[in-house]
Amino acid sequence: MKSLMIQGTSSGAGKTTLVAALCRIFSDKGYRVAPFKSQNMSNFAYVTPEFEISRAQAIQAIGSRCEITPDLNPILLKPIGNYNSIVYLNGKRYKKMHAKEYYEKFVNQKGIDVAVKSLKILQKNYDLVILEGAGSPAEINLQKFDIANMRIAQKANASVLLVSDIDKGGSFASLVGTMALIEKKYQKLVKGFIFNKFRGDLDVLKPGFKKLKNITKIPVVGTIPLIPLDLPEEDSLNATPKDIQWTKRNISKIDNELNKLAKTVESNLDIQSIEKMLK
Template sequence: MTASTLMIQGTSSGAGKTTLVTALCRILSDEGYKVAPFKSQNMSSYSYVGEKFEISRAQAIQAIAARTEITPMINPILLKPLGNYNSHVFVKGISYGKMHAQDYYKKFALYKGLTESKNSLDHLLQTNDIVILEGAGSPAEINLQQYDIANMKMAEYCKAPVILVTDIDKGGSFASIVGTLTLLEKRHQKFIKGFVINKFRGDVTILYPSYSVLKKKTGKPVFGTIPLIDFDIPDEDSLHSNPKQISWSTKYLNVLDKEINHLSKIVEKNLDMKKIRGLLH
């Protein structure tokens, strides 16, 4: 068995990739699929500590949303920032040591990092119906593109269709979409199948003319617009100075499960899930 795949990438950090993957994991799990999240490389100060392993907290929460086991396979590379361009590197949940960013990119990312990521993804593809991949930052960071093992290298490896999500609350979201596509290599542009507009306030109908312009410029559709949602699921810390601390108690997990259900229902209502399901192969 080889699982169907879908990848969520973003026009920037904080665009809503993690949230959208969390919601899709729950939506598809509710439909009876065996689903797993996957993020090859995650930089975060906040982690989930399991039995003899440590991975990103975000992927652990996504596994809870998917109702699947929390394992190192879903986040094979974790970078915990230490300051001064140094990070504590974890490989498949095990401490690998401290590494400077320059060494990480030039000596690790495209070698052990990419190999371990592909091996972990292969395992998930063989043991699930659907794997929802999450990118990191933006796939169009041209200064780091050659070392990027979290975005298009993963999409290309498993031939995953990509949905690009953007945060409209920040402004400049349509320019970010077009700019991201323009900066991608031609062979990678074809992986992007459409867009999701995230964190919108107001009447969505005022955006419809913009969607037509976007379709003409890119040839790709908008799969939906997600409103700015009030929910209590911990954020990643890349854009937040004080992310929520949590305890993995049974009481908290019950609260978290309800919040994931709340999120998934709103996301499902505002996305064209028929078209998204059609991307799965």
């Protein structure tokens, strides 16, 4: 059983897309792979008569070529405004919760137990579980309530790759700052950095890579170019949910797009080094 986790310096860094690509890359290498996100806040859902999970994990499962089950996303929060969300556990509607109740009475009791149970099921049934974090692991105001980043990485015994969106600027500072704010007991889990959405001459970045490694002792394992994608949109502040018909034709389109994405990501990541990190 091996586990790899993708965390980000911010929301929108590219965690979801990168996990989907890595799922396809390692599936092509012969691993039985499953994606996992312990807690996802999204109104973009994959809905069946039996259960409902985040659409992102369903697309990652297509990348993995694994069965889509509630264990891939055991906690789904659908925001409804005024700091309230409808909480789904293991694909079933649980209850409406205010953020205060969710943080103070749920995550560190029932929430973490639900997440770890699903994680262990996947680890038992697959060769490799690729976990996706949420937001940033360095939200120091919420770290004691965070069951989607470092705590779950530790539970999974996962190597963590930290990705930053360089198109937004400030990536070097974001990576160094994130490492400084992660609790010391978790810092050793981070094994590599990834720069995402880069456009330009890679040679211009390389002196920064050396300085970054001198400061953090952590290597850069890849720089992913800004890629035009034709995949269903993940939830974001600027997104408007659109229903997907999960027909064979649409799944085939997603599958083809994942193949193209995986080829680009694989050619820009040190996959051999990442394989060596796997525990």
